[in-house]
Amino acid sequence: MQIIQSLSQVSGQYQALFVDLWGCVHDGVRAIPGAVEALTAYRRAGGRVVLVTNSPRPREGVAKQIAGFGVPEDAYDAIATSGDSARLALFRGAVGSRVWHLGPDHDLGFFEPPAILSDPMTITRVPLDQAEGVVCTGPFDPQADPSVMRPEFLAAKTRGLKLLCANPDIVVDRGEVREWCAGALAELYSEMGGESLYFGKPHPPIYDLARRRLAAVADVPDSAILAIGDGPLTDAAGAMGEDLDLLFISGGLGAAETGTAPGGSxxxxxxxxxxxxxxxxxxYVIGTLR
Structure with a gap:
């Protein structure tokens, strides 16, 4: 393991990057300038960048969101989202046709059928007591402890409903505020004896999607891909599980524990x-992507 000061120290060894978004390229409010500069410089030198995110949104929605944060299109080649991977499973019938949506209204785009499916199942959102399965895109209140969902989860588990988790992240930091994510709810459901289905990092489906998105722009072997992220249970575990080299961002979720000051090592x-x-x-380890 090597602590580095800039991506450019090692990027010449790799033809492509699989880069996490939240905590690495933006903080949930605005782009991280050094990260944008590093990625655009890498692409100018001929490298390819696939943003691999546990966002429950389709890639078009993520592209629009990060543009609003100040991440330009010339910082990346493609986007692979947990939402896209999970949507494919949803519209192939992973949790039935009548589902209860656990999540905020701004995630309703998740229920648009993927264009690549020629015969998607018709999905209808219904109350929990009428549902065949649960689709979790996130908590209704990201500040509330996940345990507030225990009554609903007990009812769902008793009926044997599967929970499709569109975002395996446990927490994220939106600016200076830490928020719960769908992964925390799915974890609780599993602890209560329910069955949770995952499609984002660290699970294989999103990496399969990322490789397909990369293959559309370049033929790159796994040995020439560097994964970048700050989540120990998602980005790091996923890269290790896929046998990809990992650049760990210590100044993200683990900033306090690793003693990483803003902009430092x-x-x-x-x-x-x-x-x-x-x-x-x-x-490799770096304080912030730069």
């Missing part, structure tokens, strides 16, 4: 403890 001693506790084995 991790404290080596604290980083060593953090990596041991989380089981992360990165190829």
């Amino acid at each position: 991790p404290d080596p001693a604290k980083l060593e403890v953090y990596l041991a506790e989380t089981g992360i084995v990165p190829t």
Whole structure:
């Protein structure tokens, strides 16, 4: 494991990057300038960038969202979202045709059939007591503890409903505020004895999608792909599971634990403890993507 100061120190060894968004390229409110500069410079040098995100939104929705944050189109080649991967499963019948949506209204785009399916199942959103399955795109209130959903989850589990999780992230930081994500709800449902289905990082479906999106613009072997992310249970675990080299961003979700100050590098001693506790084995570590 090597602590580096800039992506350019190692990027010449790789033909493509699989880059997490939240905590690496933006903070949920605005783009991280150094990250945008690093990615655009990498692409100018001939590299390819696929943004691999656990957002429940379709890639078009993510592109629009990050443009509003200040991430320009010339910072990336393609986007692979957990939402796209999960939508394919939904419209192939993974949790039935009548589903209860657990999530905010701004995620309703999730229920638009994917264009690549020629015969998508008709999906109808219904109340929980009429549902054949649950689609979770996130909590109704991201500040509320996931345990508030226990009554609904008990009813769903008792009826044997599967829960499709559109975003395996447990938490994210929106600016300075930490919020719960769909993954925390799916984790609770599983702990209660229910069955949760995952399609984003660290699970294989989103990496299969990312490889297909990359193949549309370049033929790149796995050995020439560098995964970049800040989530130990999602980005890091996914990269390790896919046998991809990993650049771990210590200044994201693990900033406090690794002693990474804004714009700085991790404290080596604290980083060593953090990596041991989380089981992360990165190829490189950097404070922030730059």
